[in-house]
Amino acid sequence: MTATPLSLIRNFSIIAHIDHGKSTLADRLIQACGALTAREMKAQVLDSMELEQERGITIKAQTVRLTYPAKDGNTYVLNLMDTPGHVDFAYEVSRSLAACEGSLLVVDASQGVEAQTLANVYQAIDANHEIVPVLNKVDLPAAEPERVRAQIEEVIGIPADDAVEISAKTGLNIPAVLEALVTRLPAPKGDENAPLQALLVDSWYDPYLGVIILVRIMNGRLRRGDKIRMMQMGSVYHVDQVGVFLPKMTPVDDLGPGEMGYINAAIKTVADCNVGDTITLDRAPAPQALAGFKPSIPVVWCGLFPVDADDFEKLRDSLGKLRLNDASFHFEAETSAALGFGFRCGFLGLLHLEIIQERLSREFDLDLIATAPSVVYKMHLTDGTEEMLHNPADMPDIAKIESIEEPWIRATIMVQDDYLGSVLTLCSERRGVQLDLTYVGNRAMAVYKLPLNEVVFDFYDRLKSLTRGYASFDYQMDDYEESDLVKISILVNQEPVDALAFVAHRSVAEKRGRSICAKLKELIPRQLFKIAIQAAIGSRVIARETLGAMSKDVTAKCYGGDISRKRKLLEKQKEGKKRMRQFGKVEIPQSAFLAALKMD
Amino acid sequence: MSEPIALYIHWPFCLAKCPYCDFNSHVRETLPQARFAAALRRELAHEAARLGRRPLGSIFFGGGTPSLMDPQTVADLIADARALFDPLPDLEITLEANPTSVEADKLAAFRQAGVNRVSLGIQALEDDALRLLGRQHSSTQAISALETARGIFERISFDLIYARPHQTMAAWQAELNRALDLVADHLSLYQLTIEPGTRFERLHRQGLIALPEPDLGAALYDATGDIAARHGLIGYEVSNYARPGAESRHNLTYWRYGEYVGIGPGAHGRVRREGLLHATRRHRAPEPWAERVERFGTGETEATVLTSEERAREALLMGLRLREGIDADRFRDMTDRTLSESLDADTVEAAIEAGYLVHWTHGNRAGIAATDEGRLRLDALLGALVL
Numbered sequence: 001m002t003a004t005p006l007s008l009i010r011n012f013s014i015i016a017h018i019d020h021g022k023s024t025l026a027d028r029l030i031q032a033c034g035a036l037t038a039r040e041m042k043a044q045v046l047d048s049m050e051l052e053q054e055r056g057i058t059i060k061a062q063t064v065r066l067t068y069p070a071k072d073g074n075t076y077v078l079n080l081m082d083t084p085g086h087v088d089f090a091y092e093v094s095r096s097l098a099a100c101e102g103s104l105l106v107v108d109a110s111q112g113v114e115a116q117t118l119a120n121v122y123q124a125i126d127a128n129h130e131i132v133p134v135l136n137k138v139d140l141p142a143a144e145p146e147r148v149r150a151q152i153e154e155v156i157g158i159p160a161d162d163a164v165e166i167s168a169k170t171g172l173n174i175p176a177v178l179e180a181l182v183t184r185l186p187a188p189k190g191d192e193n194a195p196l197q198a199l200l201v202d203s204w205y206d207p208y209l210g211v212i213i214l215v216r217i218m219n220g221r222l223r224r225g226d227k228i229r230m231m232q233m234g235s236v237y238h239v240d241q242v243g244v245f246l247p248k249m250t251p252v253d254d255l256g257p258g259e260m261g262y263i264n265a266a267i268k269t270v271a272d273c274n275v276g277d278t279i280t281l282d283r284a285p286a287p288q289a290l291a292g293f294k295p296s297i298p299v300v301w302c303g304l305f306p307v308d309a310d311d312f313e314k315l316r317d318s319l320g321k322l323r324l325n326d327a328s329f330h331f332e333a334e335t336s337a338a339l340g341f342g343f344r345c346g347f348l349g350l351l352h353l354e355i356i357q358e359r360l361s362r363e364f365d366l367d368l369i370a371t372a373p374s375v376v377y378k379m380h381l382t383d384g385t386e387e388m389l390h391n392p393a394d395m396p397d398i399a400k401i402e403s404i405e406e407p408w409i410r411a412t413i414m415v416q417d418d419y420l421g422s423v424l425t426l427c428s429e430r431r432g433v434q435l436d437l438t439y440v441g442n443r444a445m446a447v448y449k450l451p452l453n454e455v456v457f458d459f460y461d462r463l464k465s466l467t468r469g470y471a472s473f474d475y476q477m478d479d480y481e482e483s484d485l486v487k488i489s490i491l492v493n494q495e496p497v498d499a500l501a502f503v504a505h506r507s508v509a510e511k512r513g514r515s516i517c518a519k520l521k522e523l524i525p526r527q528l529f530k531i532a533i534q535a536a537i538g539s540r541v542i543a544r545e546t547l548g549a550m551s552k553d554v555t556a557k558c559y560g561g562d563i564s565r566k567r568k569l570l571e572k573q574k575e576g577k578k579r580m581r582q583f584g585k586v587e588i589p590q591s592a593f594l595a596a597l598k599m600d
Numbered sequence: 601m602s603e604p605i606a607l608y609i610h611w612p613f614c615l616a617k618c619p620y621c622d623f624n625s626h627v628r629e630t631l632p633q634a635r636f637a638a639a640l641r642r643e644l645a646h647e648a649a650r651l652g653r654r655p656l657g658s659i660f661f662g663g664g665t666p667s668l669m670d671p672q673t674v675a676d677l678i679a680d681a682r683a684l685f686d687p688l689p690d691l692e693i694t695l696e697a698n699p700t701s702v703e704a705d706k707l708a709a710f711r712q713a714g715v716n717r718v719s720l721g722i723q724a725l726e727d728d729a730l731r732l733l734g735r736q737h738s739s740t741q742a743i744s745a746l747e748t749a750r751g752i753f754e755r756i757s758f759d760l761i762y763a764r765p766h767q768t769m770a771a772w773q774a775e776l777n778r779a780l781d782l783v784a785d786h787l788s789l790y791q792l793t794i795e796p797g798t799r800f801e802r803l804h805r806q807g808l809i810a811l812p813e814p815d816l817g818a819a820l821y822d823a824t825g826d827i828a829a830r831h832g833l834i835g836y837e838v839s840n841y842a843r844p845g846a847e848s849r850h851n852l853t854y855w856r857y858g859e860y861v862g863i864g865p866g867a868h869g870r871v872r873r874e875g876l877l878h879a880t881r882r883h884r885a886p887e888p889w890a891e892r893v894e895r896f897g898t899g900e901t902e903a904t905v906l907t908s909e910e911r912a913r914e915a916l917l918m919g920l921r922l923r924e925g926i927d928a929d930r931f932r933d934m935t936d937r938t939l940s941e942s943l944d945a946d947t948v949e950a951a952i953e954a955g956y957l958v959h960w961t962h963g964n965r966a967g968i969a970a971t972d973e974g975r976l977r978l979d980a981l982l983g984a985l986v987l
Contacts, residue, residue, distance in 0.1 A: 563870070567914050574983065
């Protein structure tokens with residue numbers, strides 16, 4: 001394959017809210033360019049993970065190289081970069097966008113712009129993208145292209161006069177989209193003779209080939225057989241294979257400026273391939289790395305414990321395998337008095353956490369207990385040191401703490417006017433500070449500064465139920481600020497249950513403490529003795545419930561023929577008790593943990 | 601040990617299998633009377649030869665439905681036992697009987713055979729409940745069988761099952777008061793339990809029958825004790841009530857963890873052989889058991905020496921069912937360890953504080969006992985107490 005001239009390359013991504021038709025449009029474009037026969041064409045080619053297809057979100061960036069004979073008589077190479085579609089992967093999205101010169105902004109012609117669309121489109125604007133608005137689902141009766149066009153101009157602030165009106169489902173106007181890509185997006189720039197600079201966009205683990213790296217060549221040329229160097233990591237690899245996605249992996253001899261493709265270089269784990277790193281040649285390195293590299297830092301943490309203690313090793317193996325493919329998630333061994341051996345895991349956000357948990361149960365068949373998600377607190381201790389707190393159970397003694405800072409986010413919520421009142425109440429209950437409130441037609445857009453801690457608790461679910469699912473929500477990390485935070489311990493029969501400890505703002509501590517005590521009272525079966533369930537800050541009890549003693553458990557007969565069976569039952573009961581999560585003399589069944597830890 | 605032993609004889613056949621019953625019972629078109637009579641006598645002789653001449657305190661014919669036995673078989677077995685062991689002068693001989701008219705007619709013959717105490721499986725005095733429980737008799741038949749028995753035996757006990765599906769407190773109080781007016785010196789009052797492998801278990805799993813909530817179950821139990829006490833019957837064990845002195849001596853042997861010999865299909869025993877307490881068991885299935893007896897003299901398939909720890913657990917789980925509780929010295933003789941070595945000290949302390957357990961002393965005897973409240977929660981209490 002000879003190198004394609006820069007003028008005949010267009011690199012683009014597609015920005016859309018979940019369900020607005022991103023994947024369907026991608027499929028149509030692939031089909032229209034004849035990259036796959038109808039028989040090969042499975043719905044939603046790009047979202048390959050089962051989970052991605054089910055949730056309609058993209059977890060790993062993917063790309064496909066299309067060949068398009070345009071009306072001007074030239075045949076263009078169109079590289080479609082499918083970006084992760086969620087805020088948790090904001091950094092990954094920004095690197096994908098940095099690999100392209102333009103974006104298609106897909107908006108559902110009846111639903112209009114959503115909060116998530118907004119965040120992504122601003123990122124694309126930040127990446128200097130040329131943006132082509134596309135109104136999808138114009139064939140539906142509820143479609144209001146005029147209104148949505150106006151909304152795009154008003155809310156996003158980009159011209160939408162020549163938005164392409166399509167139906168990705170029926171294939172309506174797909175050629176117009178292809179033509180717009182060629183005529184409206186700029187060609188990439190780059191110097192073939194400069195030292196190699198390739199942007200590491202993503203990497204994943206293929207069980208047969210090892211790690212596959214997705215790259216965009218900015219300058220220079222990358223050939224099979226080259227010795228490459230990762231500029232951030234400093235590691236050096238030998239390139240075994242260079243190729244492009246058609247969308248099937250197809251080897252090529254080399255990749256030049258403006259091109260996208262993959263490298264296979266016998267790399268063991270994706271942890272060695274940091275998204276955003278610059279790949280250069282070992283023998284003739286570029287003087288400078290590409291701008292914008294950021295290591296990924298988990299912001300939400302939770303403990304994962306196997307329901308069956310015997311599954312600990314299996315959990316460790318499974319986490320290791322997942323990390324092969326997702327370097328942005330962290331895990332370290334953790335021991336809990338309540339839940340035994342497990343792992344403290346860090347995630348980019350709540351969705352990321354949910355995805356990992358779901359993959360563990362689905363792909364690795366593991367039953368897990370997850371503790372309540374918590375954020376990372378910055379602790380200033382009286383001895384002048386600073387500590388990042390990942391686990392509420394590890395909070396130092398109050399006397400040793402000078403002050404605590406917590407992470408805040410900047411959240412954008414779009415919602416119908418009717419529900420605005422309850423959304424604003426929710427935000428202020430969660431200590432939110434309003435930054436902006438604007439209207440677009442009958443939809444309001446509220447921008448709030450919120451403590452992340454309040455969002456991981458049950459914010460999503462509350463927002464969904466308050467607005468009957470109509471609100472759309474997006475956020476980006478803001479800064480750390482000092483806050484009046486306290487650790488709330490839960491004591492069952494005077495024994496603290498480490499897995500249930502949590503951190504909250506002093507103003508809501510009592511309410512949260514009461515609610516979890518009340519919940520546990522319902523969940524823990526009545527015991528032989530009356531027991532107290534308490535929430536405490538330090539040694540001060542802030543909430544208390546009393547679980548009455550069980551009323552009866554025996555009146556069955558027992559004669560000479562029953563002794564052996566009864567004794568064996570008793571012995572089995574004692575054996576089972578060793579595995580029960582025991583506190584003092586109280587048995588807390590696993591199901592109670594699960595339910596108590598579940599946010600509601 | 602010179603304590604008298606107890607003899608249990610199991611008759612494995614019933615006319616029909618009751619849906620709640622998990623006992624070793626079998627239905628046959630014609631009862632192999634002669635074969636089983638011979639096999640039971642042979643096994644008894646075999647066991648007696650092994651044990652040597654021991655004082656005999658009680659004989660209990662259980663089942664199955666031992667009232668289906670030929671009275672001559674009962675007479676022969678009693679005579680054999682009297683000859684093979686040293687019977688106490690007041691040897692208690694109980695036979696379980698169903699209150700159908702056929703079986704009531706045989707009561708006199710059983711008395712003649714030497715039986716001196718009868719235990720009637722009445723189960724309920726409501727016809728609807730009797731049908732639900734799959735019983736072969738009506739409440740009228742039950743009462744008439746009881747009247748017949750009263751003319752023949754001095755010692756009568758009968759069984760009732762309560763805490764049945766949909767049973768209210770008022771209905772049970774009325775039924776129990778009626779039962780107590782019928783005069784017996786002993787009652788076994790069981791709450792309905794769902795046992796594995798029974799038809800009720802299947803129905804329960806399918807949600808077709810439901811037991812009362814634990815709180816109602818507890819209230820029914822308390823009311824049962826109160827009503828029985830007003831009629832002069834004291835709850836001396838979790839589900840047994842008797843006029844003082846009329847307790848089942850045979851069953852007390854089990855609860856006091858004394859020695860007992862079990863004869864017949866599936867029968868369990870606790871017997872001392874060569875100074876070691878053994879748990880013994882016979883083959884469960886009637887015909888294979890008989891075959892073994894015919895070939896080897898015994899249908900025994902298991903004889904396990906019980907460790908000190910196992911004996912302690914068994915003595916505890918049985919002894920705490922009794923109002924009188926456990927005698928500390930006797931416990932040590934039986935189990936080769938002390939009570940305090942066998943119990944979790946913290947739980948004992950908490951259970952005493954909660955009113956579930958008491959320490960008692962009588963003259964120079966001392967021991968431990970579960971209170972009414974403790975007996976109501978005995979399974980959980982044992983789970984926490986027993987080491």
